[in-house]
Amino acid sequence: MNKKFFEQLTEYLNRFPRKILLVAVTKYVGVEETNEVIKAGVRAIGENRVEDSEKKFPHLLPADSTGSPRVEKHFIGQIQSRKIKRIVELFDVIQSVGSIEHLQRIENEADKRQKDIRVLLQFNISGEERKGGFNENNLEQIIQAIASKSLSANSRELADRDKIILATHHIKIIGVMGMASHTDDEEIVRKQFGLLKTIRDRLQEKFPKITELSMGMSDDYKIALEEGATMLRIGRALFTK
Incomplete structure (x- = not known):
């Protein structure tokens, strides 16, 4: 761990009046x-591989003296339908939900376990095909789907079945995520980043509990903060000594 960077980052984040969550991206480091x-005070970690997480999580620091988990576990990788069951079992927050179908599958798995799980909607703000996520052009349809809890599959980008019923009893949509x-x-x-904030703001107008803005990594977190980020996902800078 790069303690100097962590201390400087902590001091920098304290300058902002809003609450900012640092998600330490631990996908390339060991237990x-x-x-x-976690000992240094990080309260959220991000992983993108289910198999690695299954091996790592049992060896993380146990709950504190009050019985509360020491760290939130965020899934930040590309979602594969066949792994959603395990993602729901392992993680507290899923940051990379890029389709209505995945939202419903997450809800179904959470319902089986009677587990509440927080999610962020991933938007492809860079326009790069290799990056997943919703398209900003579908925002009104997404709003309609969340509001009505149903969506006719008029857009192949959003659904590939005749009808998807979006029932959100256990999933809590808390924000949006994107990569520049x-x-x-x-x-x-x-x-x-400004585009992602605009998307978040438009969603928040309809759904006030959608507040989080997850953007910014090792190379661009300062710009993200200037544009309103409430969550940072930082790995390389935190672990490169």
Whole structure:
């Protein structure tokens, strides 16, 4: 763990009047380094591989003296339908939900376990095909789907069945997530983060509990914060000494 960076980042985050959650991206480090950041005070970790998480999580620091978990577990990787059951079992928050169908499958698995789970809607703000997520052009249809809890499959981008019933008894949609382009052009990055904030704001107008804005990684977190981020996902800078 890069303690100097962590201390500087903590000091920097304290300058902002709003609450900002640091999600330490631990997908490339082992149990020892993950526990080190938890001991340092990190309250959320991000993983993107189900198999690695199944091996790692049993060895994380146990609950504190009050019985509360020491750390929230966030899934930040691409969702595969066949792994949703295990994702729901393992994680507290799913940040990378990019389809209505996946929302419903998560709800179904959460219902089986009577488990409440928080989710963020991932939007493809960079326009890169390799990055998943909803398209901003479908925002009104997404709003309609959440509001009516049903969606006719008029758009193949949103659904591939005749009808998907979106019943959200156990999933709590708390925000949006996005990844900016990997570029040195700060204006491009700023524009993309600004787009995600606009999407969040439009959703929040309809659904006040959608408040979180998860954006910003090791190279662009300062721009993300300037554009209103409430969650950062930082890995490399936190673990490169």
